[in-house]
Amino acid sequence: MSTWSRALDRLVRERGQALFGYAYVLTGNSADAEDLVQTALIRTFRTGRASQGIDSTHAYVKRAITTSFIDSRRRADARPQRAPGDAGDPALTSSAPHPDHAEAVATSADFHTAILALPPRERACIVLRYLEDKPVAVIAAELGLATGTVKRYLSDAVATLRASADIDFTTDETVPVVSHSGGTS
Amino acid sequence: MITARDQFAQIAHEGEAHYAGTKLADGHASVTRSVRRHRTVRAAAGTVAGIGVIGGATWGGFATFGQGNAVAPGGTAVGPATTSELPSPSPSASPSPVATRIQDSISLPSGTTLDPIATRLAEAYGVPQQHALDAIGASIKELIPEAGTTEGWTMPGTFDLTSSPTVADAADQLVTARVMELTDLGVARSDWQTVLTKASLVEREAPLDVDRPKVARVIDNRLAQGMKLELDSTIKYIAPSEGIYTTEEDRATDSPYNTYVYAGLPPAAIASPSDESIQAVLNPAEGDWLFFVTVNLETGETAYASTFPDHQRNVQTLHEWEAAQAPGATDSPSNG
Numbered sequence: 001m002s003t004w005s006r007a008l009d010r011l012v013r014e015r016g017q018a019l020f021g022y023a024y025v026l027t028g029n030s031a032d033a034e035d036l037v038q039t040a041l042i043r044t045f046r047t048g049r050a051s052q053g054i055d056s057t058h059a060y061v062k063r064a065i066t067t068s069f070i071d072s073r074r075r076a077d078a079r080p081q082r083a084p085g086d087a088g089d090p091a092l093t094s095s096a097p098h099p100d101h102a103e104a105v106a107t108s109a110d111f112h113t114a115i116l117a118l119p120p121r122e123r124a125c126i127v128l129r130y131l132e133d134k135p136v137a138v139i140a141a142e143l144g145l146a147t148g149t150v151k152r153y154l155s156d157a158v159a160t161l162r163a164s165a166d167i168d169f170t171t172d173e174t175v176p177v178v179s180h181s182g183g184t185s
Numbered sequence: 186m187i188t189a190r191d192q193f194a195q196i197a198h199e200g201e202a203h204y205a206g207t208k209l210a211d212g213h214a215s216v217t218r219s220v221r222r223h224r225t226v227r228a229a230a231g232t233v234a235g236i237g238v239i240g241g242a243t244w245g246g247f248a249t250f251g252q253g254n255a256v257a258p259g260g261t262a263v264g265p266a267t268t269s270e271l272p273s274p275s276p277s278a279s280p281s282p283v284a285t286r287i288q289d290s291i292s293l294p295s296g297t298t299l300d301p302i303a304t305r306l307a308e309a310y311g312v313p314q315q316h317a318l319d320a321i322g323a324s325i326k327e328l329i330p331e332a333g334t335t336e337g338w339t340m341p342g343t344f345d346l347t348s349s350p351t352v353a354d355a356a357d358q359l360v361t362a363r364v365m366e367l368t369d370l371g372v373a374r375s376d377w378q379t380v381l382t383k384a385s386l387v388e389r390e391a392p393l394d395v396d397r398p399k400v401a402r403v404i405d406n407r408l409a410q411g412m413k414l415e416l417d418s419t420i421k422y423i424a425p426s427e428g429i430y431t432t433e434e435d436r437a438t439d440s441p442y443n444t445y446v447y448a449g450l451p452p453a454a455i456a457s458p459s460d461e462s463i464q465a466v467l468n469p470a471e472g473d474w475l476f477f478v479t480v481n482l483e484t485g486e487t488a489y490a491s492t493f494p495d496h497q498r499n500v501q502t503l504h505e506w507e508a509a510q511a512p513g514a515t516d517s518p519s520n521g
Contacts, residue, residue: 004220004224005217005220005221008213008216008217008220009213012209012213012216016204016209016210016213017201017204017210018197018201020200020201020203020204020207020209021197021198021199021200021201021204022197022200023200024196024197024199024200024201024203025193025196025197025200030200030203030206030207033200033203033207034207034208034209037209038209038213038215038216041213041216041220042216042219042220042223045216045220046219046220046223046224047223111192111196112196115196126189127193130189130190130193131190131193131194131197133190161189165192166187167187167188167189167192168187168188168189169188169189170188
């Protein structure tokens with residue numbers, strides 16, 4: 001058994017569930033999350049980047065999940081377009097078809113629905129910022145975007161999500177473009 | 186108030202709860218196979234492909250002369266065709282991981298369809314032929330997702346199987362060798378299918394190396410003039426039959442592979458071409474020929490013509506050669 005396949009075995013065994021959970025936040029369903037994890041694992045291991053220990057490999061796969069997610073959505077966008085709200089729109093799962101609907105949604109399911117209605121790049125940025133706790137500059141580097149662009153995505157996404165749920169979007173690091181009116185600290 | 190991070194963490198936690206139900210939780214063999222394919226391609230640059238290419242040359246020529254039934258008017262070079270398989274076989278099912286390797290190496294002749302190749306591969310690993318077909322299909326789907334069919338994408342030649350524990354690994358070897366060949370020859374990826382298809386025609390039409398660049402030229406000239414290719418090898422592909430002639434009925438078969446009916450190249454390759462045929466397609470001989478016919482079925486000597494009357498004279502030469510053979514001659518084909 002070669003080094004990479006031992007590393008792959010160990011990673012999937014010890015971190016598979018966590019990686020899957022991360023992909024699930026982005027995709028919102030198990031089948032897409034599984035595909036995403038597989039793609040990310042292949043991308044990571046086929047290029048020999050997996051030889052620096054399980055933690056850095058884990059981080060790399062996570063990053064590959066995010067970029068693969070954006071790539072796959074971009075490819076999907078290149079296909080014939082669905083109008084938003086048409087049957088089968090993957091962003092629209094159940095109760096919250098429009099991101100700006102004003103009902104208060106408090107459960108995480110509804111919050112997730114609101115997240116899934118965000119455009120892929122906004123979604124990726126907000127997950128990296130608020131789940132992964134990454135600084136804006138790091139997000140920009142990982143996604144190959146300008147910091148200004150990331151800030152705009154975050155600010156748009158937060159505005160959208162605020163409209164749909166009473167959520168505290170403050171973090172330890174202050175993000176200048178996010179207004180703190182709803183914050184508690 | 187709930188923080189965003191708590192919300193996200195809760196969703197991630199919910200997602201993790203679904204993990205046990207995924208295939209990934211049961212095993213990641215498909216990921217391992219896919220990674221191995223990509224790594225094989227990169228590691229193979231220049232070395233494995235070189236072996237495949239040289240092996241292909243040796244074995245291809247060997248097989249052609251050994252069978253002694255290779256040359257025909259209209260340039261048909263057909264061994265006993267054994268396939269009726271036109272569409273791509275399903276590349277979905279996973280090949281059996283428990284198979285054990287029986288042979289240390291495998292030799293694949295050029296100019297055959299995938300069917301006998303898969304048969305040999307299956308014998309080398311003691312698995313059903315369908316497993317070999319699936320494994321080859323999976324390799325092609327992974328490495329050349331744009332391939333029209335699975336035909337022609339395996340490399341002929343002799344392959345060392347000692348580092349390929351499963352039939353899936355061996356399939357990767359065969360397909361990787363082709364990928365490396367095309368890459369090394371500098372063929373643009375967008376041209377791969379076209380080059381492979383043309384080369385498979387050359388392979389089936391011109392068993393002698395000296396004729397390959399000329400036949401490639403004839404194909405190019407006919408395509409440039411919008412003429413139908415009218416190659417018997419494509420008829421043999423859709424309607425396999427013994428011998429070297431095709432019947433009128435076979436030539437009327439409605440199939441995109443029928444170059445008597447449809448202009449242009451067939452939609453995909455009709456056989457696994459040797460490296461010589463690929464090279465001939467990339468560097469065709471100079472000439473304005475539009476026709477060719479083998480005038481001596483023993484030596485394989487082929488005559489080229491740029492006009493139909495000249496071609497008819499060449500065909501007459503063939504008939505005279507045939508007439509000159511004793512009735513009991515072993516290799517003389519029966520004129521259907």
